[in-house]
Amino acid sequence: MNGGHHGTPGAGSPVLASCSLQKMRSWVLSCCLALQHLAVQASLLCIFHLLLLPTLPEEPPHATSELLARSLFACGISTVLQTTLGSRLPLVQIPSFEYLIPAMVLSSHLSLGASTSKNGTVVASACPAPHCAITGSQAASLREVSGAVLVSGLVQLLLGVSGMCGWAARHCGPMVLAPSLSIIGLSAYKEAALFCSTNWGVALLLMLLTVTFSQHLGSCRLPLCAWPQAQGGFTEPSVPTLRTFSVLLPFAGVCVVCAILSHLHIPWESLDLAMAQLSWANSTFHAPWLRIPYAGEWGWPLLTPQALAAGIAMAIGCSMNSVGCYVLCGRLLRAPRLPPHACNRGLCVEGLGSLLAGLLGAPGGTAASIANTCATGLTQADSRPSVQVSALACVVLGMSPRLAGLLTRIPLAVHGGVLCVTYAVAVGTGISYFQYTDIDSGRNIFIVGFAMFMALLVPRWLSAAPAHLATGWVPLDLLFLSLLMVPVFLTGFLSFFLENTVSGTLEERGLLSDLASQKAGAGNRHPHGERGKASQAYGLPAGLRRLLPSSCKAFPCCFLCPGSEEEEEEEEEEEEGSHAHEEGTAAPGEGTHLLPKPVSGDLQPARRLSEMEMPAWHTVA
Numbered sequence: 001m002n003g004g005h006h007g008t009p010g011a012g013s014p015v016l017a018s019c020s021l022q023k024m025r026s027w028v029l030s031c032c033l034a035l036q037h038l039a040v041q042a043s044l045l046c047i048f049h050l051l052l053l054p055t056l057p058e059e060p061p062h063a064t065s066e067l068l069a070r071s072l073f074a075c076g077i078s079t080v081l082q083t084t085l086g087s088r089l090p091l092v093q094i095p096s097f098e099y100l101i102p103a104m105v106l107s108s109h110l111s112l113g114a115s116t117s118k119n120g121t122v123v124a125s126a127c128p129a130p131h132c133a134i135t136g137s138q139a140a141s142l143r144e145v146s147g148a149v150l151v152s153g154l155v156q157l158l159l160g161v162s163g164m165c166g167w168a169a170r171h172c173g174p175m176v177l178a179p180s181l182s183i184i185g186l187s188a189y190k191e192a193a194l195f196c197s198t199n200w201g202v203a204l205l206l207m208l209l210t211v212t213f214s215q216h217l218g219s220c221r222l223p224l225c226a227w228p229q230a231q232g233g234f235t236e237p238s239v240p241t242l243r244t245f246s247v248l249l250p251f252a253g254v255c256v257v258c259a260i261l262s263h264l265h266i267p268w269e270s271l272d273l274a275m276a277q278l279s280w281a282n283s284t285f286h287a288p289w290l291r292i293p294y295a296g297e298w299g300w301p302l303l304t305p306q307a308l309a310a311g312i313a314m315a316i317g318c319s320m321n322s323v324g325c326y327v328l329c330g331r332l333l334r335a336p337r338l339p340p341h342a343c344n345r346g347l348c349v350e351g352l353g354s355l356l357a358g359l360l361g362a363p364g365g366t367a368a369s370i371a372n373t374c375a376t377g378l379t380q381a382d383s384r385p386s387v388q389v390s391a392l393a394c395v396v397l398g399m400s401p402r403l404a405g406l407l408t409r410i411p412l413a414v415h416g417g418v419l420c421v422t423y424a425v426a427v428g429t430g431i432s433y434f435q436y437t438d439i440d441s442g443r444n445i446f447i448v449g450f451a452m453f454m455a456l457l458v459p460r461w462l463s464a465a466p467a468h469l470a471t472g473w474v475p476l477d478l479l480f481l482s483l484l485m486v487p488v489f490l491t492g493f494l495s496f497f498l499e500n501t502v503s504g505t506l507e508e509r510g511l512l513s514d515l516a517s518q519k520a521g522a523g524n525r526h527p528h529g530e531r532g533k534a535s536q537a538y539g540l541p542a543g544l545r546r547l548l549p550s551s552c553k554a555f556p557c558c559f560l561c562p563g564s565e566e567e568e569e570e571e572e573e574e575e576e577g578s579h580a581h582e583e584g585t586a587a588p589g590e591g592t593h594l595l596p597k598p599v600s601g602d603l604q605p606a607r608r609l610s611e612m613e614m615p616a617w618h619t620v621a
Contacts, residue, residue, distance in 0.1 A: 026385075029239065033379075033386035036248035037092050038393055040375050042407045043251075043418045045071055047191060048095045050412075052363055055107040056141050065287040065405030070362045071095060073293050073398025078353025078366035079391035083384045087338070087346030088538050089329045090387040092372035093353055095364025097187060098317030098489075099152070102482035103145050103363060106310040109478060110141040140302070146358045147301035149365045151311025152318065153354030156365075159319055160348035163559030166340025169323050174436040174510035175444060176495045179451045180324050181430030183491040184370055185423040186456070192423070195416030199268055202254055206417030209250035214378045218243035244381045247421070251414065258411045287401035295359035305475040313482030315351075318367040320492045322350055325368035328429055332377035335537050342538035344559045371418065374425035437510035443502055451494040455487040 049068055078093040159165050172180075196203035220242045242249070261268045301307075326338050326346060346368075354365030376382040397404045437444055462469060462485050469481055483489050499509065506512050539562065 030383055030386040030389055032245065032248070033381060033383065034389035034393060036245060036251075036375065036379070037372055037387060037390040039248055039251045040372050040418060040422065041075070041092050041094055041369060041390065041394070043410060043415045044094045044369060044371050045075070046407060046410060047195065047415050047419070048097075048100055048364055050415075051191065052100055052103055052107065055104050056110075056145075064408060065401040066291075067361075067363060068407065069287075069291070069398045069401040069404035070293045070360045071357065071364060071398075072394045072404055074353055074357035074360055074362055075366055076391040076394030076398060077356060078349065079394065080388060081349045081352060082346060082368075083387055083391070085345060085540065085544070086349035087326055087342045088384075088540070089326060089335070089338075089342075089346070090333075090376070090382045090384050091325065091329055091346075092369040092387055092390065093350065093366040094369040094372075095357075095362075096318055096321050096367040096370070097191075098321045098367065098486055099149070099314050099364045101485050102310040102313040102317070102478075103148065105478060105482045105485065106148055106306060107141055107145055109306065109474070110144060142361060142363060143299050144302040144304055144307045145310075145363045146361050147303045147307035148310040148314060148358075149354055149362065150301045150358030151303065151308050152314035152365050153351045153356075153358055155312055155315030156319055156347055156351030156354060158351075159315070160344045160346070160351060161559065163340065163344055165319060165323060165347040166343045166559060169326070169338060169343045170340055172323070172327075172492075172496065173499065174433045175447060175499045176492065177324070177327055178430050178433035178437070179448050179455075179495050180320070180488060180492045181328055181433065182427050183430075183452055183455050183487050184321065184324055184328075185374075185426030185428075185430065186452075187487040188419050188423045192416050192419035195412045196420065198416070199411070199413040202258060202268070202411060202413035203417040203420065205257070206250045206254045206414060207420055209253065210246055210378065210417075210421045213242040213249060214246035218246075218380075244379050246379055247375045247418075251418070254414055254417070255410065258414070287405045289400055289402045291401055292399050293360045298361040301358050301361070306478055309475040309479035310482055313479055313486070314365065316483065317486040317489050318350070318354075318365065319347060320488050321370070322347060322368045324488065324492075325370055325373055328370070328426060329368075329373045329376070331429055331432075332373065332425075333382065339538055339562065341560055341562050348560065370426055371422040374422040374429075377425045377429070378421065433510075438508045441504070441508045443504050443508060447495060447498045447502065451491050451498065454494060455490040458490055459485040459487060 045068060049064065049071070053064070053067070075093045075095075079091070082091055082093060083089070219240055221240055258268065323343065326343060330336070330338050350366055350368070354367075357365050397407075434448075439445070439448075462481060469477060469484070471477055471480070
């Protein structure tokens with residue numbers, strides 16, 4: 001009876017029509033979110049190259065877009081691997097500031113040796129070809145910096161495979177995470193002020209629009225972005241557009257305003273910083289449209305003792321930054337606690353990305369992007385598909401230096417505004433971890449104050465007087481100088497050391513809530529318990545787990561796989577997922593938390609409650 005309504009839905013079924021419309025809207029939304037990620041990522045990449053390349057011995061005439069394209073190519077591949085095989089968090093990969101500081105220390109040391117000859121005259125090198133990109137001492141210095149990046153990738157891979165990253169993440173309580181995350185955000189204040197100083201009006205306009213869209217107009221839904229009523233009586237609310245794109249819309253709007261001012265020949269930007277750095281505009285016109293990067297095109301990386309020391313410093317600083325970014329992303333997305341095996345896999349993937357970047361000749365490796373993660377916290381919307389789409393766009397841009405060179409047209413003040421609105425979220429998230437501790441305790445006040453104060457004091461002192469740090473062996477000097485000038489390393493090391501050496505109660509350390517959650521998770525084997533949520537959020541795809549051989553669980557790869565209890569829970573979740581497919585509902589990963597799945601009647605409140613219990617980004621992935 002009524003077989004036409006209760007049988008297998010046909011091509012004209014309202015259910016299939018609604019699902020197809022929803023999938024199309026989900027992908028449109030993912031592409032728009034990917035464009036937002038790409039804007040923030042491009043800004044950070046430009047900042048990295050703007051600060052690093054002037055410290056090299058010579059300025060190449062056309063290498064800016066080439067280097068930018070290679071960094072984009074490596075970051076795109078690393079992002080795909082991170083969201084698929086790594087931590088599975090929606091993390092964008094970029095060369096972080098923890099790569100920048102050791103690279104600048106190394107390149108400054110190289111420039112001192114390459115700028116003058118034995119008799120004190122300046123050494124100059126000519127460009128042998130009309131469109132050459134890297135020449136003379138510039139090539140040698142870039143190869144040595146790429147060698148340091150290669151070494152950092154190997155060290156990161158070793159830290160991930162050995163399980164040290166996961167062990168450290170489990171032993172970092174709130175008293176370590178709070179100052180570390182806070183100092184990650186505060187460490188970018190110099191760069192933010194430097195780029196904002198080109199035009200404070202442009203930077204303040206971007207910040208004002210971002211704060212207005214994300215905080216004051218967060219619930220505003222534009223009529224043009226409202227979805228029409230689907231067939232069968234199912235309705236889908238419109239997307240809170242201004243909050244969802246509270247970074248992309250101000251970014252694009254301010255860039256348009258700057259372009260109009262430039263077209264009208266109205267002076268609005270101070271050229272002091274632009275003249276002191278690289279001439280970005282000339283690099284775009286001479287770059288080729290298509291050039292697929294390959295290893296060894298500019299020569300193989302140089303592995304010298306100086307590069308080895310800088311690479312170790314890069315790996316240590318970036319590993320601490322990445323672990324903090326994993327915790328930050330999980331907290332902003334309200335995801336379960338990151339398990340050790342997911343943390344180890346994430347660091348291994350970042351190591352592979354750094355290896356690729358070093359072989360391609362890029363001056364920076366790959367690490368989790370704090371700025372993109374904080375942009376997710378501002379917009380309160382993210383998904384794995386959006387990050388993966390942005391990664392594919394990076395790969396395409398990486399194969400076209402001419403298109404990658406267009407990113408150099410972004411005004412410098414916009415870069416400063418992006419740093420201000422994104423890294424401020426990291427500071428606030430770090431401060432929020434103090435709620436789990438007894439912050440009135442004199443012990444905690446001393447640990448936090450001393451760790452953060454020394455993390456800002458020591459790099460300032462070393463930048464003013466680097467000659468005071470001299471052991472007699474140059475590689476060791478570079479290693480100590482590179483580590484001590486990284487604020488996140490100093491904060492993490494000091495807070496971890498003091499937290500574990502100064503006596504204190506569990507309540508003071510903020511560990512009572514962690515013990516309670518672990519006991520609750522150990523006694524709850526339901527798939528929607530703490531462990532069930534963690535395995536769903538951070539577990540590898542089911543098809544990939546079937547392909548992995550059982551030998552991958554042996555040492556040393558055992559640190560990359562979940563325990564036996566987590567595997568049993570994952571099997572239960574797979575069975576539930578198969579039942580969901582049989583009933584005609586979409587499995588986790590085929591919907592979007594911004595566009596709720598169509599439900600009807602009394603089932604709608606219960607379904608919304610279950611979706612709120614799951615990590616929002618996981619329902620999109």
